[in-house]
Each structure stands twice: as structure tokens, then as C-alpha cells.
Amino acid sequence: MNVIFSKQNFSYACAELATSLSHVMPTVRKVASEVASQKVGSKNLVVVLACPCCCSTGIDLNSPDNILVSPLAGMDPAGHSIHTMEQYPEYYKTDEEYAEKWRELLEKAINGT
Numbered sequence: 001m002n003v004i005f006s007k008q009n010f011s012y013a014c015a016e017l018a019t020s021l022s023h024v025m026p027t028v029r030k031v032a033s034e035v036a037s038q039k040v041g042s043k044n045l046v047v048v049l050a051c052p053c054c055c056s057t058g059i060d061l062n063s064p065d066n067i068l069v070s071p072l073a074g075m076d077p078a079g080h081s082i083h084t085m086e087q088y089p090e091y092y093k094t095d096e097e098y099a100e101k102w103r104e105l106l107e108k109a110i111n112g113t
Helices: 015-037 095-111
Strands: 002-005 044-047 066-070
Touching: 002 015, 015 044, 015 095, 044 095, 066 095
Parallel strands: 002 044, 044 066
Antiparallel strands: none
């Protein structure tokens, strides 16, 4: 399985949230790459790093070949079927806890559960 990262844009976020999201991006990228490398298939794991309503992601979000995931909590008002985190990073106690929740989200999205 391929992993694709969209353009990153946190300009819509307050300074604290943008900083928090920027802090976890290495974890987001590492875990997504690890999970995708363990899967076989023709679909793409697309990590959406910009709100598609506010910014261009640079990716066709309507392609049936793409499984859409995002570390951005609740940011799919346009209905692109993006699997999103329940909370933003600052609400997790540790980076490890955040990484585990991100891995769980990716696994559920890929497995269709």
C-alpha cells in the first residue's frame, strides 16, 4: 500500500493548535508509513494535512483508490469520508499515547471497521 501526504496547511488554526499539530507531524508521518508498508493492496493511504474546505490538499479526495485519514479532529464538513482523530494532540497525555491512537485510527480505516 502506498502512503501519500497532502499539502500541509494549518493557517486556519490558532497559534497553539498549529504548534501542537506541527509537533506531532513526525509521528504522524512515521506511523502512517509503518502501517502502510505492512499492508498489501492497490489502494492509497492518503493523510490529509489541510482542511479541504479551506485549503487545497493537492489530491483528488473523491478517488475510490484512496483511503482518507487525518490527524485533524473533526475536519470533514464537506463529507469526503475522511477518518479523523477524535481529539487534537494537546489532549493526549504523551506523544506515545497519541501515536497509539493514530495507529488505531489508521488500522480501522484500512480494514474498513
